[in-house]
Amino acid sequence: MTNYATYFQENREHHLNELNEWLSIPSISAISEHKPDMQRAAEWLAATLKKAGLEHVEIHPTAGHPIVTADYLHAPGKPTVLVYGHYDVQPVDPLHLWETPPFEPTIRGDKLFARGATDDKGQIFLHIKAVEAILKQEGTLPVNVKFCIEGEEEISSANLPGFLESNKEMLSADAVLISDTSLIEKGKPAICTGLRGLCSLEFTIHTANTDLHSGSFGGGVPNALHSIVELLNSLHDKQGRVLVDGFYEGVLPLSDEMRNEFIKQAFDEKKLQQSLALESLHGEEGYSFVERVGARPTLEINGLYGGFQGEGSKTVIPKEASAKITCRLVANQDPAYVLDQIIKHLEANVPTGATIDIKPGEKARAFNIDPSSELLQKAADAFKTVYGTRALFTKDGGSIPIVEAFSRLIAPTVVLMGFGLPDENLHAPNEHFNLENFDKGLLTIVEYLNQI
Incomplete structure (x- = not known):
C-alpha cells in the first residue's frame, strides 16, 4: 500500500498553508456583521473540496448560514460514510488575552494557534486532505464518501435538522463520521459513544x-x-x-463493560481536585467522576x-x-x-x-451507541495502528444535539473520532491544535477508510 506517511510529510507545509487560509476567515456565526465572512468560508470550503477531487460540490443557502455538501460515490457494494463538520467558529472575546491575533494563524512550538484550529476547521480539514491523498495515490476511494458541513454548529444548528429531513436520500449513509471531540490526553485516543x-x-x-x-x-x-x-x-x-x-x-444502568472502559481511563480525581483548588469533589453517590460527568x-x-x-x-x-x-x-x-x-x-x-x-x-435528546458496533471497533483499530494505543470508548458530558439528529435521520451508527486535546482552549483565547494530532489524524482517517 502507498506510504501515506511520506506523502503527508512531503505535503505538510502546503497543507498547513491551505488550512491557514481557511483559519484566516473570521467565520463567526453568532455575529451578524460576519455574515459575508460566513459566505466566504463556505466558498473556500467548496473550492477546496472540488480541488481535492470530490464531486457534486454544492453550497446550499439556508435561512441562516450555508451548508456545503459533496460526495465521491464510485465504490459499489462498499460502505458509504458521511463526514460531518462545521466551519463556523466562536467569538474571540476577550481579545486582549490572545497572544497572537485569533485570525492570523501562528505556529508556536508544535501547536497551531487560531480561532477554529481545533474546533472544528482543523479537524474537518483532516478529512478533506485524507480523501484527497487517497484519490491522488490510488485514483479512487475504498469506500463511498459524502460530506455535509454546516455553518451554524456554534449557534445550535438551527437549520441543519430541516436540511437533513429534506435531503435524506442525498445524505443516506451506513455511518456518520465526525471529528469534533478530543483524545483523553496526549497519545491516548478515544471514541465517544455517548453525548448527553x-x-x-x-x-x-x-x-x-x-x-x-x-x-x-x-x-x-x-x-x-x-x-x-x-x-x-x-x-x-x-x-x-x-x-x-x-x-x-x-x-439505563451502566453495564460492566462500560464501567470497565471508564476504569481504563485511569482518571486522577485527586489531581483534578487539586488543580481546581477544591476541598473535595461532589456528585451523585456511588459513581466515579468520569461516570458522573459522562453517563449520569x-x-x-x-x-x-x-x-x-x-x-x-x-x-x-x-x-x-x-x-x-x-x-x-x-x-x-x-x-x-x-x-x-x-x-x-x-x-x-x-x-x-x-x-x-x-x-x-x-x-x-442524548446520543448513545453500542461500542460493539463493527464500524466503531474498526475505528479503535485504526487508532491503534497509528497511535500504537487502541482507542478507549468514552461518554462525554457535553451536548452536541445535531449528533442525535444524524443518528435518527441519516444513519444509526455515528463514529466520533476526535483528534483534539482537552486543553486546546476551544471557545477560549489562544485556541490551538497540536500538530502531532494533525499528522497522526491524517494517517488515522486514511487507515480507517481502508479498514472499513
Missing part, C-alpha cells in the same frame, strides 16, 4: 409588589431570596441525587440573582429572585418530559407567600 442531552429553564419567584425596608417589615413578610433558596434546595438530596419525581425515567444525568443551577448586589449595604427585603437551571440528560430520557416534571416540582414546592413564573428553554 439537555433541557433548561429559568424562573422568577415573586413576593411583595415592591422591595421593602428590612427594619420595618423583616420577620413579617416573605423574602423572595429566602423562598428561592428553599425551593432550589428541594431539588437534590445530600447525596447529590435529584429529587424530582420521574427525573431518572429512561436512565444532572440538574445544575447556572445562575441565581435577586436583591441588592451593589457595593456596601442596603437593608431591603427583595420582592423577586430568579434562577437558571440546566439539566444534562442521558440514554433514553425525554427532555420534554423531564422539563415538564421539573416545572411540576417547582410549582408544587413554591414556599408560602410566594408565586412563580417559569420560562422553559432548550431541549435536546
Whole structure:
C-alpha cells in the first residue's frame, strides 16, 4: 500500500498553508456583521473540496448560514460514510488575552494557534486532505464518501435538522463520521459513544409588589431570596441525587463493560481536585467522576440573582429572585418530559407567600451507541495502528444535539473520532491544535477508510 506517511510529510507545509487560509476567515456565526465572512468560508470550503477531487460540490443557502455538501460515490457494494463538520467558529472575546491575533494563524512550538484550529476547521480539514491523498495515490476511494458541513454548529444548528429531513436520500449513509471531540490526553485516543442531552429553564419567584425596608417589615413578610433558596434546595438530596419525581425515567444502568472502559481511563480525581483548588469533589453517590460527568444525568443551577448586589449595604427585603437551571440528560430520557416534571416540582414546592413564573428553554435528546458496533471497533483499530494505543470508548458530558439528529435521520451508527486535546482552549483565547494530532489524524482517517 502507498506510504501515506511520506506523502503527508512531503505535503505538510502546503497543507498547513491551505488550512491557514481557511483559519484566516473570521467565520463567526453568532455575529451578524460576519455574515459575508460566513459566505466566504463556505466558498473556500467548496473550492477546496472540488480541488481535492470530490464531486457534486454544492453550497446550499439556508435561512441562516450555508451548508456545503459533496460526495465521491464510485465504490459499489462498499460502505458509504458521511463526514460531518462545521466551519463556523466562536467569538474571540476577550481579545486582549490572545497572544497572537485569533485570525492570523501562528505556529508556536508544535501547536497551531487560531480561532477554529481545533474546533472544528482543523479537524474537518483532516478529512478533506485524507480523501484527497487517497484519490491522488490510488485514483479512487475504498469506500463511498459524502460530506455535509454546516455553518451554524456554534449557534445550535438551527437549520441543519430541516436540511437533513429534506435531503435524506442525498445524505443516506451506513455511518456518520465526525471529528469534533478530543483524545483523553496526549497519545491516548478515544471514541465517544455517548453525548448527553439537555433541557433548561429559568424562573422568577415573586413576593411583595415592591422591595421593602428590612427594619420595618423583616420577620413579617416573605423574602423572595429566602423562598428561592428553599425551593432550589428541594431539588437534590445530600447525596447529590435529584429529587424530582420521574427525573431518572429512561436512565439505563451502566453495564460492566462500560464501567470497565471508564476504569481504563485511569482518571486522577485527586489531581483534578487539586488543580481546581477544591476541598473535595461532589456528585451523585456511588459513581466515579468520569461516570458522573459522562453517563449520569444532572440538574445544575447556572445562575441565581435577586436583591441588592451593589457595593456596601442596603437593608431591603427583595420582592423577586430568579434562577437558571440546566439539566444534562442521558440514554433514553425525554427532555420534554423531564422539563415538564421539573416545572411540576417547582410549582408544587413554591414556599408560602410566594408565586412563580417559569420560562422553559432548550431541549435536546442524548446520543448513545453500542461500542460493539463493527464500524466503531474498526475505528479503535485504526487508532491503534497509528497511535500504537487502541482507542478507549468514552461518554462525554457535553451536548452536541445535531449528533442525535444524524443518528435518527441519516444513519444509526455515528463514529466520533476526535483528534483534539482537552486543553486546546476551544471557545477560549489562544485556541490551538497540536500538530502531532494533525499528522497522526491524517494517517488515522486514511487507515480507517481502508479498514472499513
